[in-house]
Amino acid sequence: MRYFSLLVLLLLLSSVVxxxxxxxxxxANQAGKPFSGAQVLLLRxxxxxxxxxxxxxxxxxxxxFSITYSEPPLSSLPTTMHLVxxxxxxxxxxxxxxxxxxxxxxxxxKVGISGVVTDxxxxxxxxxxxxxELLSQTAYFGIEDLDFKRLKLPxxxxxxxxxxxxxxxxxxxxxxxxxxxxxxxxxxVGSGTxxxxxxxxxLGWIMGKISGMPVExxxxxxxxxxTQDGAHxxxxxxxxxxxxxxxxxxxxxxxxVLEADKPIEPVxxxxxxxxxxxxxxxxxxxGTLVQGRVVGEETGAGIxxxxxxxxxxHPALSGTDGSFSIRMLPGPGLLxxxxxxxxxxxxEHEFDIPETGTVTDLKIEMSPAVKISGHVTESSKxxxxxxxxLITENGPIGLAESDPDGSYSFVLDTQPxxxxxxxxxxxxxxxxxxxxxxxxxxxxxxxxxxxxDSAGKPIANAKILPMLQVARLKLHALHNQTRAxxxxxxxxxxxxxxxxxxxxxxADGFEAVAIPLDAKLVSGKTSTASFILSQKASK
Numbered sequence: 040m041r042y043f044s045l046l047v048l049l050l051l052l053s054s055v056v057x058x059x060x061x062x063x064x065x066x067a068n069q070a071g072k073p074f075s076g077a078q079v080l081l082l083r084x085x086x087x088x089x090x091x092x093x094x095x096x097x098x099x100x101x102x103x104f105s106i107t108y109s110e111p112p113l114s115s116l117p118t119t120m121h122l123v124x125x126x127x128x129x130x131x132x133x134x135x136x137x138x139x140x141x142x143x144x145x146x147x148x149k150v151g152i153s154g155v156v157t158d159x160x161x162x163x164x165x166x167x168x169x170x171x172e173l174l175s176q177t178a179y180f181g182i183e184d185l186d187f188k189r190l191k192l193p194x195x196x197x198x199x200x201x202x203x204x205x206x207x208x209x210x211x212x213x214x215x216x217x218x219x220x221x222x223x224x225x226x227x228v229g230s231g232t233x234x235x236x237x238x239x240x241x242l243g244w245i246m247g248k249i250s251g252m253p254v255e256x257x258x259x260x261x262x263x264x265x266t267q268d269g270a271h272x273x274x275x276x277x278x279x280x281x282x283x284x285x286x287x288x289x290x291x292x293x294x295x296v297l298e299a300d301k302p303i304e305p306v307x308x309x310x311x312x313x314x315x316x317x318x319x320x321x322x323x324x325x326g327t328l329v330q331g332r333v334v335g336e337e338t339g340a341g342i343x344x345x346x347x348x349x350x351x352x353h354p355a356l357s358g359t360d361g362s363f364s365i366r367m368l369p370g371p372g373l374l375x376x377x378x379x380x381x382x383x384x385x386x387e388h389e390f391d392i393p394e395t396g397t398v399t400d401l402k403i404e405m406s407p408a409v410k411i412s413g414h415v416t417e418s419s420k421x422x423x424x425x426x427x428x429l430i431t432e433n434g435p436i437g438l439a440e441s442d443p444d445g446s447y448s449f450v451l452d453t454q455p456x457x458x459x460x461x462x463x464x465x466x467x468x469x470x471x472x473x474x475x476x477x478x479x480x481x482x483x484x485x486x487x488x489x490x491x492d493s494a495g496k497p498i499a500n501a502k503i504l505p506m507l508q509v510a511r512l513k514l515h516a517l518h519n520q521t522r523a524x525x526x527x528x529x530x531x532x533x534x535x536x537x538x539x540x541x542x543x544x545x546a547d548g549f550e551a552v553a554i555p556l557d558a559k560l561v562s563g564k565t566s567t568a569s570f571i572l573s574q575k576a577s578k
Contacts, residue, residue, distance in 0.1 A: 073102025090191030163202025253280025331401025421445025497527025
């Protein structure tokens with residue numbers, strides 16, 4: 040309905056709620072020693088409003104800092120916070136997922152990265168603007184991505200006559216993808232050689248339906264409806280009510296207008312192609328006032344502090360008795376209520392909205408969410424900042440960081456048939472895998488060995504990727520992967536003791552294989568293994 044479910048998928052479910060409390064942390068150098076005199080910026084971001092500084096500090100002799108900040112205004116948009124620490128030619132960045140814990144950042148030397156931009160015929164494109172788009176690095180059983188523009192770092196370039204560029208001042212230890220823009224082309228995103236295809240802009244305006252006056256400062260999202268990749272772009276209206284998406288890929292789009300003071304009349308799907316520019320005008324109307332209460336399905340009691348969201352206007356926060364009011368367009372209506380922060384499942388409520396009058400006494404019932412919680416300890420002491428990944432029969436579904444008292448929690452809409460927890464302390468590197476809620480970390484196991492061919496000759500530079508067996512799943516432990524040295528020897532640390540692993544091995548000229556590990560992995564001990572690869576058959 041009005042593509043609202045797509046909107047929730049793209050934007051709303053990624054919101055993070057932060058309490059109004061100090062952010063504290065520690066800055067260290069690569070040797071792990073506290074770093075004094077480093078500047079630390081605390082940044083908050085929304086779509087198209089990125090890198091807003093909300094606090095700063097300088098580390099003391101112990102390398103510590105503390106930053107206070109104000110609560111953001113009520114919003115259904117994804118809100119993120121990041122820390123950027125710097126000192127001369129060193130830099131460190133961190134996304135904040137749990138503001139209650141000590142935020143650890145390591146300063147490393149800045150790096151520079153080069154690339155080239157061409158058209159789809161391989162010809163270099165000069166004068167294209169290049170900015171870093173995404174930082175990626177291996178994380179605990181996953182990939183951590185950071186949106187670069189949210190870090191407020193000055194880094195950009197323009198391609199020369201050969202289509203080449205180089206951008207310095209980037210954080211080391213991350214893979215960087217770049218966004219490239221050039222009039223007449225679709226945006227290109229990638230690294231190394233980036234290819235641009237012809238593209239055209241989508242232009243539009245938001246005007247008052249009765250007043251005819253422009254509406255400024257409204258977020259407009261264009262989302263692809265003819266693909267399943269969730270691609271979307273966001274723009275803000277200017278003082279004349281106009282907005283522009285510079286160069287969209289050819290395709291079909293739905294437009295969402297988020298958090299306007301007045302509801303915006305919807306428009307149908309918009310087609311964009313490379314042959315001409317597309318234009319659209321949206322109209323702001325008064326809408327119908329919708330009033331109601333959010334209550335517990337079992338108790339009937341009002342639920343305070345849950346967000347009631349319509350894509351047509353500002354969200355509402357339920358009051359102490361669960362009451363709310365919001366303006367919506369007449370016709371079929373759909374409200375989404377987000378209650379996980381209060382221990383309730385998210386719910387969507389459909390109803391009819393009349394052309395005139397007011398909707399009163401609307402009741403939206405919420406049922407309790409499923410909560411998986413416990414504590415993380417090392418030697419019976421609580422662990423702050425441990426990474427806990429929840430694994431269900433469908434794979435990894437969440438990552439949490441433990442609080443200072445070692446507690447953690449996951450809030451789910453449905454009860455998984457089975458669940459396991461894998462946990463890791465980034466400071467001590469102790470690990471665990473368990474189906475129990477309370478997690479006791481132990482020293483990790485180590486595996487050393489060799490990679491050889493069938494004749495017994497060592498294979499240099501072979502890639503070795505551990506895959507942890509969790510029930511019927513094999514989880515790629517990217518954070519543990521390594522390569523064999525010139526003698527075909529390798530050592531992998533940080534493995535989970537008493538767990539079952541399969542190792543995937545790849546090497547140039549050899550068949551890739553997945554080999555179950557026979558050796559037993561013991562906490563704090565080193566086990567050994569030897570892997571044999573077969574050469575690829577000649578064609």
